[in-house]
Amino acid sequence: MNKKAYYGEFGGQYVAESLMNTLEELDAAFEEAIRDPEFLKQYHYYLKQYVGRETPLYYAERLSGEYGMKIYLKREDLNHTGAHKINNVIGQILLAKRMGKTKVIAETGAGQHGVATATGAALFDMECTVYMGAEDIKRQALNVMRMEMLGAKVVSVTSGSNTLKDATNEAIRTWAKTAEDTFYVIGSAVGPYPYPKMVKEFQSVISREAKKQILEAEGRLPDVVMACVGGGSNSIGMFADFIEEKDVKLIGVEAAGKGIETGEHASAMALGEPGVLHGMRSYLLQDEDGNVQLAHSISAGLDYPGVGPEHAYLKDSGRAEYTSITDVEAMDALMELCKVEGIIPAIESAHAVAYVKKYAKELKEKLGEEKAKEQIAVVCLSGRGDKDVNTIADYLAGKGYLN
Amino acid sequence: MNRIEARMETCRQKQEKAFITYITAGLPDLAATKEIIKAQERGGCDVVELGVPFSDPVADGPVIQDASYRAICGGVNVKKIFGMMEELRAEGVEVPIVFMMYYNTVLHYGVEAFVKKCNETGVDGLIIPDLPFEEQEEIQRYLKQSDDTILIQLVSPVSAERIPKILDGARGFVYCVSSMGVTGQGADFHKEVKSYLKKVKEATELPVMMGFGIRTAEDVAPMKELIDGAIVGSYFIQLLEKQDFAPQAAEEYCAAFRKELNR
Numbered sequence: 132m133n134k135k136a137y138y139g140e141f142g143g144q145y146v147a148e149s150l151m152n153t154l155e156e157l158d159a160a161f162e163e164a165i166r167d168p169e170f171l172k173q174y175h176y177y178l179k180q181y182v183g184r185e186t187p188l189y190y191a192e193r194l195s196g197e198y199g200m201k202i203y204l205k206r207e208d209l210n211h212t213g214a215h216k217i218n219n220v221i222g223q224i225l226l227a228k229r230m231g232k233t234k235v236i237a238e239t240g241a242g243q244h245g246v247a248t249a250t251g252a253a254l255f256d257m258e259c260t261v262y263m264g265a266e267d268i269k270r271q272a273l274n275v276m277r278m279e280m281l282g283a284k285v286v287s288v289t290s291g292s293n294t295l296k297d298a299t300n301e302a303i304r305t306w307a308k309t310a311e312d313t314f315y316v317i318g319s320a321v322g323p324y325p326y327p328k329m330v331k332e333f334q335s336v337i338s339r340e341a342k343k344q345i346l347e348a349e350g351r352l353p354d355v356v357m358a359c360v361g362g363g364s365n366s367i368g369m370f371a372d373f374i375e376e377k378d379v380k381l382i383g384v385e386a387a388g389k390g391i392e393t394g395e396h397a398s399a400m401a402l403g404e405p406g407v408l409h410g411m412r413s414y415l416l417q418d419e420d421g422n423v424q425l426a427h428s429i430s431a432g433l434d435y436p437g438v439g440p441e442h443a444y445l446k447d448s449g450r451a452e453y454t455s456i457t458d459v460e461a462m463d464a465l466m467e468l469c470k471v472e473g474i475i476p477a478i479e480s481a482h483a484v485a486y487v488k489k490y491a492k493e494l495k496e497k498l499g500e501e502k503a504k505e506q507i508a509v510v511c512l513s514g515r516g517d518k519d520v521n522t523i524a525d526y527l528a529g530k531g532y533l534n
Numbered sequence: 535m536n537r538i539e540a541r542m543e544t545c546r547q548k549q550e551k552a553f554i555t556y557i558t559a560g561l562p563d564l565a566a567t568k569e570i571i572k573a574q575e576r577g578g579c580d581v582v583e584l585g586v587p588f589s590d591p592v593a594d595g596p597v598i599q600d601a602s603y604r605a606i607c608g609g610v611n612v613k614k615i616f617g618m619m620e621e622l623r624a625e626g627v628e629v630p631i632v633f634m635m636y637y638n639t640v641l642h643y644g645v646e647a648f649v650k651k652c653n654e655t656g657v658d659g660l661i662i663p664d665l666p667f668e669e670q671e672e673i674q675r676y677l678k679q680s681d682d683t684i685l686i687q688l689v690s691p692v693s694a695e696r697i698p699k700i701l702d703g704a705r706g707f708v709y710c711v712s713s714m715g716v717t718g719q720g721a722d723f724h725k726e727v728k729s730y731l732k733k734v735k736e737a738t739e740l741p742v743m744m745g746f747g748i749r750t751a752e753d754v755a756p757m758k759e760l761i762d763g764a765i766v767g768s769y770f771i772q773l774l775e776k777q778d779f780a781p782q783a784a785e786e787y788c789a790a791f792r793k794e795l796n797r
Contacts (some may be wrong), residue, residue, distance in 0.1 A: 133668045145637055145664045147593050148700070149690035149714055290599050291589060303592045308715030311692075407638045407664065408590060420611035421642025422589035 136324035138444035144323040146303070146410045153310040158325040160230050165332060170225065177221045178336065181254065182211045184218075186337075188344035188509070193471045194484075198491040199503050203353070204512045205341045207365060208476060214514030215337060215365045216247035216318055222333030224251040227314035234258040234313040238302040240267055240295030240361075241431035242274025243477075243514060244318030249283035251316075259283040262302045264294040267431060274518060292425050295435055299409050319362025320439030323410030327367075327439050334368025341509055342372045349507060355380040355490065358511035359482040360453065361397065361432050363439035365513035374450060383442060384486045386428035387455035397426035399438040400446055400453040408436070413443040429458040429522065430478035432514075460485040462526055465516065477514035478522065484510060536681045537630040537658040538706040541580050542741045545762070552707070552763030553578070553792040554743060555770045555784075556634060558585035558601035560610030564618050566779050571622060573781035575629040577788025581707075583661065583765065586612050586635035593636075593663035595718035597768035612639055612648075619655040632659035632686060640673065649676035652683040659706055661686045667700045689734055690714070691724035697737045707741040709765070710734055712748065718768025719747045731760040751794035764795060 136143050144154055164170040178184040186206045195202045207215040227235055235257050239245030245261040252259030261278055265287045268275055278285050291297040306315040320330040338356075345353050356373050358366035360383040373379045388396035396402075399414040406415030408423055416424040416436040426436045445451035456464075461478055464485035468474050476484060487510050494503040516523070535543075545552045555574055559567050567584075574582050587602035587610055594602070612635075619631070633652070640648045640662070652660070660683060665673070670685060677685055687704040689697055690711045701708060710731060712723045724730065734742055745765030748754055754764045770787065777783035 132671050136668075143669055144666060145669055146666060147663050147690070148666050148688045148696075149692055149711060151666050151668070151696060152692050152694065290596070291603065296590065300590050300592050304595075304716045307593075308719075310714070404642075406641055407636070409592075410664075412641075415638070417638070417642060420606075420613075421639045422606060423638070 133324070138327070138441045139447060140405070141411070141413045141440035141443040142324055142327060143412050144410060145407045145412060146323045147307050149307050150310060154323055154325070156230070161226060161325050161329050164226050164229060170229065174222055174225055177225070178218065182217050182221065183209065184336065185340045186210060188341050188348065190348065191472050194468065197467070197471055198488050199495050199500065200491040201505070201507045202487055203345060203348070203507065203509045204474070205337060205369065205509060207337060207511060207513045208474070208480065208515035212243070212247050212250050213517060214243045214247070214477065215334060215368065216244045217250065218336055218368070219318065219330050219333040219364060220244070220247040220251040220316060223314070223316045223329065224255050224257065227257065227316070228255055230314065232312060232314040234260070234309070235316050236260045236262065236302050236305055236313055237316045237318060238262045238295065238298040239318065240264070240298070240434055241518065242267070242271040242278065243432060243518065245283070245285070246274055246277050246281070248316050248318070249278040249281035252283060253281045261285050262288050262298040262305070264292070264298045265289045266293040267295065267298070270431060271518070273521070296408070296423060303409065319364045319435070320367045320441060321362040321409055321411055321437060327411070327441055330364050331367045331371055331441065334364050335371035337365065337368040337511065338370060338372035341369070345507070345509060352376055352379050353507040353509040355382060355506070356509045357382045357384060357483045357487055357490070359384045359433060359479050359513060360438060360442060361386070361435045361479065362437065363442045365511050367439060367441055369511040370445070370451060381445070381451035382486065382490070383451055383453045384482045385453060385455040386430060386433035386482060387457040388427040388429070390457055391455060395427035396455065397428040397433050397435060398455040399436060400442070401455055403438070405443070411437070411440050413440040414438050429461065429526065430482065432477065432479040433482065454486060456482040456485045462523070464488060465523070474512070475516035476512055477516050478519045480511070480513045536684050536706065538581055538632065538684065541630050542707055545580060546741070551761070551795045552580040552741060552743065553788065553795055554581045554583055554745070554763065554765040555579055555788060556583040556585060556765065556767030557771060557774070558587055558598060558605050559615045559618070560587060560605035560608055561601045561771070562779055563608055564610060564614060568618055568622060569781045570774065570779065570784045571629070571631070572627060573785040574788050575627055577785040578792045579629060579788045580763065581630045581632060583632050583634050583767065584615070586615055586633050586639055588636040588639055591636060593716055595716040595768060597718045597771055601771055612643060616651050616655050619657060623656040630658045631656065632661055633657055634661040634663070637662050637665045645673055646676050649673065649683060653680055657683055659684045659686050661688065661709060663688060667696070691726055691730045697733055701738045701740070704738065704740055707743045707762070708734055708738055710742055710744045710761070712744050712746040717746055722747060728757065728760060731757060735760060751791050754795070766791065
């Protein structure tokens with residue numbers, strides 16, 4: 132057993148023998164790169180000049196008033212390409228270049244990671260192929276168009292459920308075949324080691340900035356930090372620098388879809404049992420035969436049956452709490468944020484916003500209104516909602532929300 | 535002695551090359567699978583590789599993906615496959631049988647309980663493509679308690695310096711993957727396939743079996759001196775499919791391939 136590949140009992144490298152040397156090379160190259168000041172300089176240069184970091188930690192004053200606690204939004208939605216995904220892509224593609232690879236492949240669900248990878252590939256002149264489930268291609272036509280404009284080839288995956296998990300399977304298969312010249316850019320904090328570590332490293336810029344910003348704004352650390360969890364990349368980035376700060380509560384918000392009790396959800400931590408998928412051992416939604424169950428969420432980015440291994444560990448060790456928010460709660464929060472703050476969040480991010488509302492309410496009951504008002508929450512607004520406008524329109528039409 | 539090891543030893547003494555075929559359990563249903571396994575035995579197959587269908591078979595190409603998907607839709611699961619194994623052994627089927635499966639199926643069943651059930655039902659070996667050497671400790675702890683079920687080691691064209699480590703203590707035979715990637719890509723073997731097979735041969739006394747992309751005995755003819763046998767999966771499934779899973783077709787194909795392999 133490769134001990135460093137594990138977070139407690141989670142993680143590992145459950146891949147074909149033909150990928151083991153590839154992972155070892157990747158691990159060595161990654162560890163060397165993040166200790167090389169030149170590499171870090173380059174990475175931070177592109178984050179600043181190209182991605183537009185640092186992103187603001189915005190005090191959402193009106194939302195705070197409505198909900199009854201101090202709410203700061205970490206504005207990852209203001210990044211180039213509209214979400215936190217690009218932070219990781221810049222890091223991984225710089226690493227790919229350094230390793231002499233000429234091609235990159237990626238999986239994508241909603242298309243955000245695909246767009247970010249296509250963007251990075253265009254910027255660094257790499258050939259890019261994105262695997263996307265046939266079902267998602269239909270749902271996310273706009274992002275398919277964006278990827279193609281950026282020069283990527285989008286491959287429609289028609290196996291299994293035709294969604295993100297199948298696109299990931301196909302990317303892994305292709306990678307096993309072509310690893311000699313191809314770098315697999317994984318978008319979430321999942322996959323075989325060192326991917327979960329790598330994604331965390333490149334996303335931890337979120338919490339590094341947020342910690343500094345909240346100290347400047349409030350002179351103290353927040354009481355609670357929240358982020359939505361699909362595979363867990365924005366949340367692990369949002370948690371990273373706060374994990375050692377034991378007084379800061381960490382809360383990950385999964386998608387409860389139509390409700391955990393309906394079985395149509397994407398909360399691997401709520402009902403999942405440990406399992407192995409996509410090269411890692413972690414909590415996994417599976418049926419009574421041990422086959423992987425389809426996840427459901429109105430948000431394509433949270434629609435994943437597994438979760439990153441470090442999250443599984445943070446849950447089991449008690450350092451972080453995981454909860455879930457239904458489709459309806461998320462959509463209500465989304466509309467509320469639009470109206471109160473003039474921010475259209477991604478449906479993924481709206482899950483975190485929905486939970487802060489619940490959390491503040493409980494706080495008020497527990498501490499009383501005055502004390503609750505002094506409590507500080509930092510919420511990761513992982514992406515903007517432009518990509519979701521069609522989904523939102525369909526949802527509203529069905530529900531008649533605006534009438 | 536383990537059933538696979540006994541059969542491999544017989545092949546060695548007779549100076550024959552071994553032949554292994556793969557089918558997905560439950561394609562088109564478990565009753566048919568039983569008849570096909572019996573036909574494989576009659577055709578002279580040395581080991582039957584039996585695929586336990588899983589929802590996310592990342593080491594497999596389109597043919598076996600599709601076969602697994604259909605078997606799952608037909609309601610096949612590992613418990614029913616164990617049931618079939620019991621019947622086969624009770625009916626006198628003696629051919630060594632290995633499960634080709636993914637690790638989640640084992641974990642979900644419970645590793646210890648799974649190994650015990652394999653021991654009891656006459657599963658002679660396991661091939662788990664998403665369980666590389668570094669992750670095998672957990673299952674080996676239980677497998678090593680008896681000779682009944684052994685773990686078959688896979689090596690790939692890029693395993694290189696990993697080969698000695700993987701093969702130290704390996705049993706049964708070595709499964710040499712012929713090319714990078716997944717099953718059923720055709721006989722487009724890795725460019726370094728010969729030097730790689732040579733490396734494996736040097737590292738072990740075990741029979742070297744080559745698989746992935748093989749269709750006919752002719753495909754492996756250039757490597758004949760370097761291997762002790764061949765494994766056919768996707769092509770065998772396609773062939774059976776065309777003949778409506780007739781046991782006769784399985785028997786004839788196995789007999790012809792094995793004969794050709796040993797000509």
